[in-house]
Amino acid sequence: MNGKIAVITGASRGLGRNMALKLGARGVGIIATYNRSAAGADSLVSDIAAAGGKAAALKLDVAKSETFAAFADDVGKTLHNQFGRENFDFLVNNAGIGIYATFADTTPAQFDELVNIQLKGPFFLTQALLPLISEEGRIVNISTGVTRFTLPGFSAYAAMKGGIEVLTRYLAKELGPHGIVVNTLAPGAIETDFGGGVVRDDHDTNQFLASNTALGRVGMPDDIGDAIAALLSDDNRWITGQRIEVSGGMFL
16 A cells, blocks of 8 residues: 555544554555644644654535535645645545434434535535546545444434445446445444544443444444555455445444
8 A cells, every 4th residue: 555645534533533544554645634623633644754654634624515626626736746646546535523313303404514514525525536536546435334223313414324325336336447446434333522422431322332232342443444444455456336334243
């Protein structure tokens, strides 16, 4: 993987940060996006550089598809000026939010926010960046375990991620003639600050999920970062159009 370049959205914290660190350690150049946390993005770039890697950070709000053309121009300039390349190899559509609300209580504003960030954003961002993705490149769309099993309060969120999983199959089919591989990676419950950090910080929630997981615990960020690095390796070049769940066996 040495010499490859990855664009990872939402990489200033949480799972995106871990993905960037894991790929950076394998010699992959990183273009990380952030929305609010410039300090987190700067810290990521510094950590990758300290480990001997190369990274850059660009601001992006994935809810604002009208900015994607300008963002693609920024990616092109960053590739040329900092990496000496005209294209990149890996796109990881990771940025997202979690909104917990029962079906009966979900508001149109919450629904629209999830659409813009979780479905419309990855769709049109991938479209905008497609001319910069190298032949035989890779795209990974991040989904969730709750598209397979159901937990009350995630109907809208899971519906958006279900759309992402369908989109993955269509992208795999349409981009296959260019040698571009497209897959979905679906994490289970992970100890991060996502969704207010409930899995990490609430003991009862953590234990409930761990007790319903085959491996007896909830996931850690390293579990997902390592899975992304493995999925993007050359060893997995023949896997495309698939949903790969990384949950330790939740609710089997």
